[in-house]
Amino acid sequence: xxxxxxxxxxxxxxxxxxxxxxxxxxxxxxxxxxxxxxxxxxxxxxxxxxxxxxxxxxxxxxxxxxxxxxxxxxxxxxxxxxxxxxxxxxxxxxxxxxxxxxxxxxxxxxxxxxxxxxxxxxxxxxxxxxxxxxxxxxxxxx
Numbered sequence: 001x002x003x004x005x006x007x008x009x010x011x012x013x014x015x016x017x018x019x020x021x022x023x024x025x026x027x028x029x030x031x032x033x034x035x036x037x038x039x040x041x042x043x044x045x046x047x048x049x050x051x052x053x054x055x056x057x058x059x060x061x062x063x064x065x066x067x068x069x070x071x072x073x074x075x076x077x078x079x080x081x082x083x084x085x086x087x088x089x090x091x092x093x094x095x096x097x098x099x100x101x102x103x104x105x106x107x108x109x110x111x112x113x114x115x116x117x118x119x120x121x122x123x124x125x126x127x128x129x130x131x132x133x134x135x136x137x138x139x140x141x142x
Contacts, residue, residue: 030114038123041110045127048089053104056082056095057131071135073097103130 059077075097082095082104093106109122134141 026114027118030117034110034112034115034120034123037113038110038125041108041123041125042127045091045106045108045125046129047127048086048091049093049104049106049127050129050131052082052085052089052093052095052106053102053129053131055085056097056102056104057133060133069135071133072100073102073133078102100133101130102133103128 056078057073059074059081061072061074078097079095082093082102086093086104086106091106091108093104096103096105106125106127108125110125111122112120
């Protein structure tokens, strides 16, 4: 009769390796998922900033346009138009007007899916875009 000793030093060591390897794989997948989600959120913030700047740039001072043909954004109306676009997109940001240029800065946060396991709950997201108000006829600036 063959007798096995219960004092085998290797017994159960594979279980510890599997637990550690599984945790590391989950962490690696989590980093890939959350950082790609963060990159997509950054892209969306830049796109939204661009669209908000476009919408704000269309709020021009009509009296200056009618009198002299000069296109200048109305700062109050431009800020309201940019803020309205951002609020519809579920984002917050600032709209500023300098001459004929409207600049929109968007700020937000990406909620982590996997990285919250190690304490990272959110990652900051931001985007900036500018639009220049110009007068155009048939696609050509005038």
